[in-house]
Amino acid sequence: MSENAATPRTEIDSSVFNPFSPEFVRAPHDTWQRMLRDYPIAWHKELQMWVVNTHELCSAILKNNVFTPNFRMWEHAPPEKPEAEKNDFDKAFDHSLFTVSQKQHLKLRKLTMPAFSKPVMGRIHGKIEDLVTECFDDIGDAEEFDVYDAIANKLPVRAIARMVGVPTDREAFFHDFAVNLIMATRPNLSPKQRDAAIEGTLPGFAFFRELIDERRARDEPGDDFLGSLVGASEDGESLDDYDILAVIFALIAAGSDTATDLHTYAIKGLLEHPDQMQKLRDNPDLMENAIIELLRHGSMGKLPFFRFASEDVDFGGERIGKGQCILVNLSAAWHDPARYPDWDQLDIERRLDGNLVFGAGAHFCIGTYLVRVQGGLMISEFLKRFPDAELANGDGDIDYDYAHHNARRINRLHVRTHQNAARQAA
Numbered sequence: 001m002s003e004n005a006a007t008p009r010t011e012i013d014s015s016v017f018n019p020f021s022p023e024f025v026r027a028p029h030d031t032w033q034r035m036l037r038d039y040p041i042a043w044h045k046e047l048q049m050w051v052v053n054t055h056e057l058c059s060a061i062l063k064n065n066v067f068t069p070n071f072r073m074w075e076h077a078p079p080e081k082p083e084a085e086k087n088d089f090d091k092a093f094d095h096s097l098f099t100v101s102q103k104q105h106l107k108l109r110k111l112t113m114p115a116f117s118k119p120v121m122g123r124i125h126g127k128i129e130d131l132v133t134e135c136f137d138d139i140g141d142a143e144e145f146d147v148y149d150a151i152a153n154k155l156p157v158r159a160i161a162r163m164v165g166v167p168t169d170r171e172a173f174f175h176d177f178a179v180n181l182i183m184a185t186r187p188n189l190s191p192k193q194r195d196a197a198i199e200g201t202l203p204g205f206a207f208f209r210e211l212i213d214e215r216r217a218r219d220e221p222g223d224d225f226l227g228s229l230v231g232a233s234e235d236g237e238s239l240d241d242y243d244i245l246a247v248i249f250a251l252i253a254a255g256s257d258t259a260t261d262l263h264t265y266a267i268k269g270l271l272e273h274p275d276q277m278q279k280l281r282d283n284p285d286l287m288e289n290a291i292i293e294l295l296r297h298g299s300m301g302k303l304p305f306f307r308f309a310s311e312d313v314d315f316g317g318e319r320i321g322k323g324q325c326i327l328v329n330l331s332a333a334w335h336d337p338a339r340y341p342d343w344d345q346l347d348i349e350r351r352l353d354g355n356l357v358f359g360a361g362a363h364f365c366i367g368t369y370l371v372r373v374q375g376g377l378m379i380s381e382f383l384k385r386f387p388d389a390e391l392a393n394g395d396g397d398i399d400y401d402y403a404h405h406n407a408r409r410i411n412r413l414h415v416r417t418h419q420n421a422a423r424q425a426a
């Protein structure tokens with residue numbers, strides 16, 4: 001028996017960490033700092049999961065294969081449906097990067113690599129640029145606009161649609177597919193609501209199956225993103241239809257919600273730090289570092305990422321049981337004073353090597369190129385078009401979607417452009 005098994009585990013409850021309270025969503029820093037100091041790892045009695053907070057422990061857990069993101073390993077996971085009852089959603093879920101075995105995950109990451117290569121992504125760049133220009137043209141010369149409505153809620157899903165080759169006249173259809181897909185994986189919905197959302201994804205899966213069939217029927221599947229997935233092969237292995245559907249599923253699930261917060265938190269961070277905004281205007285080469293630092297500093301996660309223990313294991317001085325759920329609290333880790341003594345400063349020149357903004361280990365983010373392109377184009381266009389912008393009424397009349405399942409989702413952020421004053425002065 002382990003030494004740890006004899007000592008009582010460290011426990012917390014909602015009086016220490018309540019991710020659903022509006023106070024926490026608005027101002028999480030005291031909670032994170034307290035947990036970083038007093039509870040590097042603790043069992044949350046109400047959430048029924050371990051909460052891991054420090055940079056060191058979060059990094060270690062992401063790199064340790066004993067901890068898997070496979071939801072089916074959870075001790076409270078609902079029973080799997082019999083094979084004959086599975087629909088396209090269930091089958092794509094079975095093939096997902098978060099569900100498959102480690103061996104299968106490695107194979108999927110290898111085979112999907114060409115689709116994320118520089119040449120393929122380079123061709124997507126122009127399409128995203130058009131999209132960003134359209135968003136800002138729609139804002140036009142408005143004196144005030146809402147970053148959430150005008151940018152954050154519009155760009156990410158359409159960027160993924162363009163990435164996977166959805167024709168522009170089907171973007172609204174793709175948007176419905178994406179919304180249903182995200183709802184279908186929300187643990188905070190009732191089974192009835194989740195089933196309705198799953199049903200709503202089926203036309204989208206049928207649409208992509210047709211696109212894949214059409215590519216497979218060609219002599220050459222094409223050199224764009226979808227063609228690269230259809231044509232991928234290594235050591236006699238290739239991706240089947242459900243592997244490809246699962247990649248599209250993962251892009252939507254992991255890449256649309258996160259990028260929504262990227263846009264709001266980036267503009268908020270820059271407008272709250274005019275010195276850093278000026279530095280970025282003067283040195284556009286800092287853009288890539290600035291995006292990562294804006295994400296780190298804004299820390300948009302509420303319940304960031306999960307792992308499940310595949311066996312009983314001693315970790316961080318605690319005994320974690322097989323099947324137990326672990327919250328990898330990256331939002332706290334990004335503000336760990338042991339890693340970043342000046343964690344509350346936004347410094348776009350900060351040295352960020354070894355940061356955990358896009359995770360670590362086998363499941364490291366696959367979408368960093370799209371984040372750089374989408375975020376970089378949006379910020380550059382914003383700086384160019386609105387040189388005198390500021391947050392309306394000091395805080396942008398900020399509001400949050402308190403019911404959001406995993407993010408501190410800003411759903412209102414008003415920016416005053418002062419374009420009329422600038423025009424009159426000119």
Ligand code: HEM
Pocket residue numbers: 062069097098109160250251252254255256258259262295305306356357358359360362363364365366367368370371
């Ligand atoms: C601001 C934006 C983003 C942030 C902060 C972010 C962060 C992360 C993190 C921390 C992980 C690791 C998750 C884990 O270990 O459980 C991850 C994984 C992933 N991300 Fe991102 N991400 C962002 C945008 C995107 C975009 C735009 C895409 C798609 C185009 C994307 C696709 C993925 C996928 C597919 C995975 C899973 C990879 C795997 O399991 O092998 N992400 N991301």
